[in-house]
Amino acid sequence: MISFLAILIDGLIYSSWLFIIAAGLTLIYGVMKILNIAHGSLYALGAYTAASLSGLWLSMGFAPIGSFVIMLLSAILVGIILGPIIERGLLRFMYGRDEIVLVLVTYALFLILEDVIKLIWGVNPYYLYQPYALLGSFEILGLTYPNYNFLLLGSAVFTGLSLTWFLQKTQQGKILIAVIHDSEIAAAQGINVEKFYLITFTLGATLAALGGVLTAPMISVQPGIGAETIVLAFAVVVVGGLGSLPGAALAALVIGLVRAGTVHIIPELDLFSVYLVMATVLIFRPKGLFSSQEERKI
Amino acid sequence: MTAVLRTKNLLKNFGAVKAADNLNITLESDTTVGLIGSNGAGKTTFLNMVTGYLTPDHGTIYFENENITGKSPRDITRRGVYRSFQIPQVFNTMTVKENLEISVSIGMNQPNYTKHIDETVNNESSIIKNSLQKFKLEEYQEKVASQLPEGTRKLLDISMALVMKPKLLLLDEPTSGVSAEEKFNIMDMVMNAVRSEKIAVLFVEHDMEIIKRYTDRTLAFFNGRVIADGLTNEVLNQENVIENILGSSI
């Protein structure tokens, strides 16, 4: 009973984290058809920025609770500065190239950013553990969880809902869906597709950074944290169906719960449980959980 | 005359839309049949079912008295049913000549895959030359397919289907997207090639001038059903055809 509940809670927390990162990735893929490996670097940059800025805030003796605001600002800062730099400065010259080439471009970017991070922050770890314990904790059947996890869960739900609202209820969102559906037709109808690419990439980058920002208090921020994350996010996005937001949510949930389950029940399988899920889903749903099978028109 | 193609009670639904509703159609060898109908009448669906791209929900398709229902396009093609497409399906990065070479190499060398392609092409060079000539593609033969004008792409598409000596040829709107001046040219070339080979032809067409000029028999589809079938002149003058199909297209 305890372990069933624990699997559920642990799985949910892990899923929330996965979803925040995967949401940005799947959005970028949906609109721009770019599977962005540099998403991992943006995640790391978010974590570093939050650790530095919030660390500064705390060391100056301001109210600790304010560090949450700083954290949010860090994510936006990374997204707003780097999103446009990367999209305008590099990616826009690549549109129209093969999807695989675009993956390689972002891989190159990932390599570059890894070293850039090292040049800016060095290799010594940064910590931001204060916010993790700041919100107190709750106990359930003898298991203690910091309330910070609610923040993670809340952020994931908020991200999911607000993106859905944006896509379905706002004018801009509807246009974006048109672009997702067929960017050529959208362009032919006079939609400024490039503007939407910029908006999407910035939004996606902000979400990646947010993922890093929210993780920073739980880890030691140091080189290499982006590399592992990006493969996981890939798995979520692919399992969910590339470009599908609800798909990413479901996939994050499935992968999160499966991972929590394996850790509790058969810890030996932890190393590849994610990939087993990925292979299994792809075998039975070749294009992921949420994707419409399109007949080709001939 | 023997029946090349026979369908029995073909049914196909897409959700609530009936794309094929109890189709019983027989095609004889050595005839040219037109298939008309408004958009969504089920013409392409019929072609797709016959060639195996779609499986009917119900009913059977016989080709030369063999049940071919549910077989793959490849199996059906190998039996001698070839088709062209509304949107030309050619190999875009290859030249016209290479497109034909590939067609020949598949068609003529089923058992001999490991042979060097040049050898195959040399052996069958007369076929390729012939096709290029018949469809006036010689001047384009070194051009890459993606850079051809639409009419030429259509021709290439059809010529690829014809290279293989089909028994039944299905053409899906051979003149759509082609200028008015070009369309008779194209059809003349196609029909000349077909007639010399004694092939049964079924083509889907919106252009009644083409139908009148090139077909003996016409089938009219409406909402997935055959509403008229007979000599072209008679069908085109049938009241329900004028009302449901011709009226809307004028």
Added chain:
Amino acid sequence: MKRLVNTFVLITMILIFCPKCLSEEPPLRIGFVSFLSGPASSDYGIPARNAAMAIVSSLNAGAAPNPHNMRGFSGRQIELVFIDEAGGTTKQVTEFNQLVLRHKVDFVIGYLSSANCLAIAPAAERLKVLTILMDCGSAQVFEENNYKYVFRTRSHATMDAIAGAKYLLKIFPEIENFSGINPNYAYGQESWRDWNAVMKVLAPKVESQSSHMTKLGTGHFNSEISSLLTKKSQLIHSSLWGGDLKAFLIQAKARGLFKSTRLLLVAGEPNLQKLSGFIPDGTIVGARGMSSGMLDNQSDLNMWLKSIFKKETGETASYPVYSVANAILGLKKAYEKARLSKLQKAVPMADVAGVQEGMKEAYSPPNTQQIIESFENLSYETPNGKVSMIQGNGHQAVHGTSYGVTRTLEGKVNIENILFFPAKEVQPPGNTKSLDWIRNRLPTRNP
């Protein structure tokens, strides 16, 4: 005193017979390989690189204390060529080849990853270049092979498990059960396997409850912590290190895992001070050797190392710094011993025929062969005590280790109740395989 005389003899003889030798001999080139990128760079690779630079520049200036006070290696200056250890064994073997064949380095020092050590060793044999593995823990390297050109100046990881278990049973004899959380790769798996083997021998009644193997770089330990919380084991054995260890501690502390459970960290020391704030008091930590962080070692050598490292980086010397010192000083000692013994042989030869050739040979720098001969079974002083190369046919270092428990005072992590385990208590004698030794109930060396 004897050392001082030797050094004096060596310098005077070189100066008398070959006055230009010291200045004219080209510098020795050492390829230095450590993680400069990736997760292991921050706690291991970069401090190691910085330590190598600090130590070499101090040695080149002749500023090290006795017995390492000679400039460079017996007067010859040292140059370092740095390579990143990241990227997998294929790359490492390729780069190793480049270092030796193209950059013509005389020696190679480095390697933290056991996979790299295993892969590099045969390559070193093939290229006949003296290579010192400075840090990797796998016992496999010398227990299953017989290398001529490869040395390891750190003891292998089996010692950590043995000393840890002995320490645990001494301070916590009533222990009934334990669980483990270890990184899911060879080092973590071996660490857990050795630990279980040792516990089975030393305390067969203690129950091994559950084992978690976490992927490197996981970051999220909620599931593992929940599982450990439900198990309520008295002790958690862990060989996590670096970022993973810190993430685990942050998350476990916030969830009160350590209220009822004691922690034993096999590889806790490398970043002990960086763990201030979340490492629970009473955590049992191993030193993976005898780093000064644990032993209050006031020797000149230790003071020297601490001060030059502080000067270079502004930081306190940690585990990898001592690994580098072990490697470089060992090589220096072997080189100088080889040179000295050549010169000593040369003195009686002065009388006999072929004087010229004999002298020339005697004053020429020792070749790899001669250095290897003097390195084998060498005992030498390091900042953390004496190291003896007596295992693996004289190629594998043996030294003692210590364990202690932590107590954080005013933001500084202190270690109390330190117990030192001499080599013979925690290391198999001679060429016995470590797992066999454990299974045979750790017989001590026969005199």
Added chain:
Amino acid sequence: MDRTLAFISIGAVTLILSGYAMPQWAVFLTTVSLCYGTVVLGMILLVRTGLVSFGHGLYFCLGAYAAGTLKPFFGLSELVFMLIAAILVTTITSFALGFLLRKYRDIFFAMLSLAFSMILYGLLSKSTELGSTDGFNVTAETAFGIALSELEYGRYLIFVITVGTSWLCCTLLHLYLLSNKGKLAEAIRDNELRVEYLGASVNNIIHINYVISAVLAGLGGALMSISIGHIDPEMSYWTTSGEFVFITIMSGSSSVIAPFLGAAVFTSIRSFAYEYSPDTWQLLLGVTMLVIIVFLPEGLWSLFSKIKKKGSP
């Protein structure tokens, strides 16, 4: 005589002859490049078929492990047997997986391949008998029955065998690409539907090409394990496959020589970056990648084909 075939053969003979005089480090780099090149040779066959695998590390690793485990499991360390083992294991595995993968295209093919290679990585990392993540050392003690360790030119013989195997793979693949079936690869990339409607089986051809590319990757892995002397599960990690994809895109797929050129350039750049900027080699490699992608969209080989076109208008 085909010009490409002549070039490949002259190249192989030149390598073998000059290998005797080349400095050892160059011989080593060449060996590594040839191993990578053989893997990428298989990748370009897939690219021609319109598929990119992000999991070819699977076969690279399987080939290496098949070769490496002959000694511990069967007591064999004959180089020829090692290569045969690699061919057998990769053929069987890819034939089985091919039934599944041949239905996938684009990014889904890439991702499912990735998942499989990561599962192998996980399995190997768990198997302590095979050294877990540390892997184990591999030595070919004999080649064609000749004891390699006793020969002074043992290493050179391995080099010659590597060149020979690459030459054979290259030649055979070139001939295959020119055959009726090989030509269909490009047809499939262009328009699968048309291929089916001409009467050829797209699935079969993809399956065959997949097996061929897997065997080439396996051979590359086996040869690599012999030259490097060590194998570990990292060979199946996604970054290894990523490198193959990079070399493939960098080389261009228009010639069977391109992969070897690409692999040589890649190994040299990486080696250069490692040595001259050990702290920022990733940055250097990333920038180089971008430069190549931007300025040579058709791959390195386009440099040569352009020159050729200029030379013979």
